[in-house]
Amino acid sequence: MTTALDHDSCYRAVASRDARFDGCFVTAVRTTGIYCRPSCPAITPRPGNVSFLPTAAAAQHAGYRACRRCLPDAAPGSPEWDLRGDLAARAVRLIADGVVERSGVAGLAADLGYSERQLNRVLTEQLGAGPLALARAHRAHTARLLLQTTALPVADVAFAAGFASVRQFNDTVREVFAVTPSVLRAEVARPRGDGAPPVAGVIRLRLPFRVPMDAGWTEWFLAGHALGGAESWCDGEYARTLALPHGSGVARVRLEPTHVALQLRLADLRDLGAAVTRVRRLLDLDADPVAVDAALTADPALAPSVAATPGIRVLGSVDGAEVLLRTVLGQQVSLAAARTAGTRLVAALGPPLAAPDGALTHLFPAAEVVAQRGHEVLTGPARRVATVIRVATALADGSLALHPGRDGTELRAELLALPGIGPWTADYVLMRVLGDPDVLLGTDLVLRQGVARLGLPRGARELAAHATRWSPWRSYAGMHLWKTELDARARTKETT
Structure with a gap:
């Protein structure tokens, strides 16, 4: 059932x-x-x-x-997969990232900590299809994208989409779309990208989302956190390098009123599905803004902010290890200082791209490299440097796994067990890496200043009690509180 x-x-x-x-x-x-x-x-x-x-x-x-x-198959993903933290939701997030294509059902089950039999039973009962069927649907969607947005030969599309053979690819396309791959490609007069002329090696896509979406907050967040060499923000376009399962990639995104215009340059086309999924998670494109805004508007203190900023998003991540390392590196320093430290780390230890792409020259360094050579580059308090090295070592030796399929309670406990990581860091990682929509960073300084401006309870216990009315969207409430304080600071600076 x-x-x-x-x-x-x-x-x-x-x-x-x-x-x-x-x-x-x-x-x-x-x-x-x-x-x-x-x-x-x-x-x-x-x-x-x-x-x-x-x-x-x-x-x-x-x-x-x-x-x-x-x-x-091209509809936005269900927000239920982030709202739920159960086995089925965590499995869906990993399947979308291409784990079954890379590691099989056995690898998916191992990542989730369940047997293959139990995993198949749960997914079939709750979603109407087992892991192989879910992965097959994902491959079919990737195949359609490649057929209708690129000029790749059909055989290349088959293997890039993750199919084991051209015959399997042909059978799946006919079964899912009731036409052959060649007919599916011929149905579009031009690629379903952004309408721009095709460029060799570049794939252009339109990523849908549920409106409304507040572009201002998303653009500020991306621009404010961009690390030189690995990320850039210029003329309304955010670009970043991607470390993908089969090679590197570069993603460029532009926010449009009803979709995100995405341009991808990939070393290996097998990474298309994973790249799209990670960009969607980074931009929180599967959110349900109407449900979020309706719940938060019920609180008179938040209602004006929601009315002014409908569809605010909680920015996620393209790589869990990167988010954790950057978060630890930025503990107890300003955003500008964190960017400077991160940019220095990228320049010194990040693998260079085979060919620079504009301002993008390097990938963010792997945890193994930071664990071995981080002491050569990192500066600042010895305690913070030691924490960064310790976290990188845990990621490198596998004692700490960070991926969207992790159980939130277990991951939080593992993070807190590492010396130098406190509740704020652990909760921030859950919010961004797992896409948890119900995390309130109650000890965050900027958030607490936003709380004061809106006349909300200032005591930790009182605020936590009041925030229960925002559940299950406390992460989004936190974005409004952050924005309230940051907007007030900006107005004060302009006046001065």
């Missing part, structure tokens, strides 16, 4: 073509054998002819093929 979806509620969303539910479930139409996203513009089928399934993989497993009009 799959996770129960209320038929009447889902049908109302489909009848109103409510795009907020795209990615939360799919509509399977028995009379046509097609599954669609809730906002599909086609004529709404009769209630008795439809069923609702939690994932595209479940629909494919049940014998339905994807609608080529609404492209349900």
Whole structure:
């Protein structure tokens, strides 16, 4: 049995073509054998002819093929995978990152700490499809992207998407989309990218998200934290290098009103799916801003900030180890000082790109390199340097694993067990690496100043008690509190 979806509620969303539910479930139409996203513009089928399934993989497993009009495989991901911290949600996050293609179901089960049999049972019961079917749906989506956005030969597309053979690729495309790969490619008059002329080695994509999205906060965060050499911000474009499973990559993003324009340059096209997933997690593109804003607006203290900044996002990460090392490196120093230290680390220890891409020259250094040579580069208090080396060593020897499939409670305990890491650092890592939407950094100085400006309770216990009304969106409430204080400082500076 799959996770129960209320038929009447889902049908109302489909009848109103409510795009907020795209990615939360799919509509399977028995009379046509097609599954669609809730906002599909086609004529709404009769209630008795439809069923609702939690994932595209479940629909494919049940014998339905994807609608080529609404492209349900291209819908934003469900915010449920971040809201939930159970086994199924953690497995979905890892499958989207391509773990099954790289390590098989055995590797996925090992990362999650479960047996293959138990993992398959849980995913089939809750999502209507096991790990292989979920990974197959992910490969089919990657294949369609490559077919319709690049001029790669079909055989190259097959292996880049993660298929073991061209025959397996052809069979899957025909089964999922009811046409051959060549027909699927011919259906678009031009690539479904950003409309710009094709450039050799570059893939252009449009990443959808649920509106609204506050671009100002996202752009400030990306620009304010960018490390020279590994990241850049220029003329409204954020760019960064990516350390991917099969090689390096460069991602360039531009925020548009209804989507993110993404340009990727990859050393190995097998990393396309992982790169897209990581950029989506970095920008929090699977969030449900309407649900978040509705919950936070119920608190009169936050309502003005929500009204002024609808759709604020909690920025995530493209690499868990990088976030942890940068967070420890920036403990108890200003943002500018943290950027300077991080930029120095990148220049000294980061692997250089084979060919520089504008201002991008290096990857962020691997934990193994920081553990061995960090003492040559790191400056500042000896205690902080020792903590950075200690954390890098734990990441390098495998005693600390950081990936989106980790259990939050277990990971927090492991982080706190490392000398030099306190609750703020552990909670910040959970918020950014696991995408936990319900973390309030109650001891953060800037956040507490925002609390004071809004007249909220200042005592730690009183604030924690008050913040329960923001659950399960306390991470987003924290962004509003940060922004309140930072905006006030900016106004004061302008006045001065």
